[in-house]
Amino acid sequence: MRTTFISTLSMLNSPRTTTTKLQVELAKANTEIATGRHADVGLELGHLTGQSITLRQERTELDGIIDANSLTSIRLNVTRTSLDKIRDTADDFLSSLLGASGHPPSASLVREAGQANLASLIAELNQSANGQYIFAGTNTKQRPVAEYTSPSAAKASVDSAFVTAFGFSQTSAGVGSISPSQMATFLDGPFTTLFNDTNWQSNWSSAGSQNIESWISPTERVETSTNANVSAMRKLAMAYTMASNLGIADLAEETQQVIIKKLVDVMGAATAEIVQIQAGLGTTEKKIAEANERLSLQKMFFEEGVGKLEHVDPAEAKTRVDSLTTQLQMSYALTSQLRQLNLLNYL
Incomplete structure (x- = not known):
């Protein structure tokens, strides 16, 4: 016992x-x-823990896309604002030229407006958002467009082309002897060539021609920017340079009219292209808004799934x-x- x-x-x-x-x-x-939620999710859920982790990961991915869409929307908003300013400036300039039909505008005013508008265009093309240049295409860290001042490559190329075509500079007294046909040949030939894609990127622009593409949902990828190399921007730069740096104030009246007619044609084409760019970016903004709505619904679904397992x-x-x-x-x-x-x- x-x-x-x-x-x-x-x-x-x-x-x-x-x-x-x-x-x-x-x-x-x-x-x-x-x-x-459970203090120890793994202990409580056992084999269902993997399902909970998967739902959380998918929800986190959606959060990342929604946050990225917010930054993209900011960039698009800044882009839209700059494009509005560029288009408004172009419309005002074009209106001043068309409003003077039958009454030639003051050549000195055309030149001054061209100088101011060119500086404004370059400033808008060099706008940035969140540390990225919005008109730089995929080359977001590089300032897109150089200033049009001596000794910039852009101004040097225009000055050189003028001297080659006429034998004297734009500030020479000889500009008064340039005939309308000579100016028309110069504008349609050597001068226009200065603003083709190759010369533009050599003398004016450091922007990339490829636009930024963003995933706005797990299955949808769209272009979410534009760039300074598009035809519309090159045409505007050409028009403002034409008005400001070809000695228009010292040309004969008939030769001035050749420039003004060319200005009207180029400006009209440029503003129409800007409207198309804005329409495309507007469509992108709408797609982002719709994608965010879908992502929010999907996020709620994942949160409900996590809640049923963990709460x-x-x-x-x-x-x-x-x-x-x-x-x-x-x-x-x-x-x-x-x-x-x-x-x-x-x-």
């Missing part, structure tokens, strides 16, 4: 062990109330906290009573 000995030490340690377990369970329950019932968690708190208090009370047991009390 064996006799089991019960000591006050073993009786004292027993509630201590229980107290530790209760404290752990209480901390776990409080965490679940605070976060609304806890707040009421049930609160009941557990109350129950564990009561048990813990009882354990503390029992431990206190056991600590008061002393053999001396019974001697």
